[in-house]
Amino acid sequence: MVRIGIDVGGTGIQMGVVDPEGRILQKGGIVTRTDLPFPEQVAQMAACAKDTLQRSGHTLEELESIGAGVPGVADYRTGVIPFCTNLGWHNVPFREEFQKHFAKPIYIDNDATVAGLAESVAGVSAGTSSSVFITLGTGVGGGIVIGGRVWSGAHGVGSEIGHMTLELDGEPCTCGNRGCLERYCSATAIIRMAREQLQKHPDSLIMTLCDGDPARVEAKTVFDAAREGDPTALKVFRRFISCLAQAINSITALLDPEIFVLGGGVSKAGSFLLDAVRAEVPRYALYKMLPLPRIELARLGADAGIIGAAMLQ
Numbered sequence: 470m471v472r473i474g475i476d477v478g479g480t481g482i483q484m485g486v487v488d489p490e491g492r493i494l495q496k497g498g499i500v501t502r503t504d505l506p507f508p509e510q511v512a513q514m515a516a517c518a519k520d521t522l523q524r525s526g527h528t529l530e531e532l533e534s535i536g537a538g539v540p541g542v543a544d545y546r547t548g549v550i551p552f553c554t555n556l557g558w559h560n561v562p563f564r565e566e567f568q569k570h571f572a573k574p575i576y577i578d579n580d581a582t583v584a585g586l587a588e589s590v591a592g593v594s595a596g597t598s599s600s601v602f603i604t605l606g607t608g609v610g611g612g613i614v615i616g617g618r619v620w621s622g623a624h625g626v627g628s629e630i631g632h633m634t635l636e637l638d639g640e641p642c643t644c645g646n647r648g649c650l651e652r653y654c655s656a657t658a659i660i661r662m663a664r665e666q667l668q669k670h671p672d673s674l675i676m677t678l679c680d681g682d683p684a685r686v687e688a689k690t691v692f693d694a695a696r697e698g699d700p701t702a703l704k705v706f707r708r709f710i711s712c713l714a715q716a717i718n719s720i721t722a723l724l725d726p727e728i729f730v731l732g733g734g735v736s737k738a739g740s741f742l743l744d745a746v747r748a749e750v751p752r753y754a755l756y757k758m759l760p761l762p763r764i765e766l767a768r769l770g771a772d773a774g775i776i777g778a779a780m781l782q
Contacts, residue, residue: 471527473518474779475537476580479555484518486525487779491591493772497521507561515570534574536781538583538774544625545578576781582619582628583777585612588730590780592769599726603630605735609651633719635712653712656688656735662705663691673701692738710745718753721762732767739766
């Protein structure tokens with residue numbers, strides 16, 4: 470038996486036929502068409518899924534289920550997606566619509582959640598009893614896996630780590646609240662903090678690396694300058710690391726997972742990021758003498774969305 474995993478993105482939709490061990494047997498994909506009505510968007514996904522299944526050499530009889538990870542809130546119980554801004558979806562009946570094309574079980578969840586599930590099945594957290602995945606990209610997402618199953622809470626927002634309140638009345642967030650973790654630990658936050666510092670310290674190496682144009686600053690620019698010991702870049706980097714470590718501590722106090730997995734574009738900083746986070750987390754630990762959760766970098770990369778979606782049940 471095989472499953473199909475669908476990774477729904479704002480610009481592209483990737484999918485794959487996946488075996489029970491989490492190996493991708495065949496891939497497919499389409500361009501995201503937000504200009505189309507929702508039923509037509511689903512019809513295009515379903516057509517691509519059928520084509521991908523056929524090219525994999527497997528039949529509908531061998532297909533066990535289909536899962537989808539979406540960049541928004543997904544109610545796994547009802548199959549409804551209440552909120553997915555990038556695609557213009559609000560309270561859309563994803564499961565009901567998809568089952569018009571496939572008479573199979575259809576599962577949905579948040580994209581960061583399914584990435585965390587993928588790592589727990591076939592990645593760095595495989596074999597652990599509990600894990601928390603934190604994706605550090607344009608925003609901050611999360612995925613919680615306990616006993617081999619994802620935990621998304623009673624309303625599908627149980628792993629919205631990026632919108633934990635880190636600083637009371639802090640930076641305004643796109644969600645409408647203030648002080649969310651996402652405003653301090655995302656690539657967007659790193660860029661914002663760097664630009665603020667450049668107004669005070671225009672002689673920073675960051676400015677040199679972006680050819681004198683603050684509009685060209687990226688998170689990687691800041692990290693590259695920090696590696697070189699630039700004081701301004703180090704100030705931004707240390708603020709980022711401190712906020713991330715505090716968030717990890719808060720989640721540890723609540724869940725005490727076996728492992729934290731860091732993914733997303735910012736995690737490409739590799740050991741420079743990982744070593745700093747590992748060194749900072751113990752500062753905030755409640756019980757200094759007890760073991761802390763492991764902290765590792767994600768391994769599956771872009772395939773995590775497909776694998777994790779396929780593993781939903």
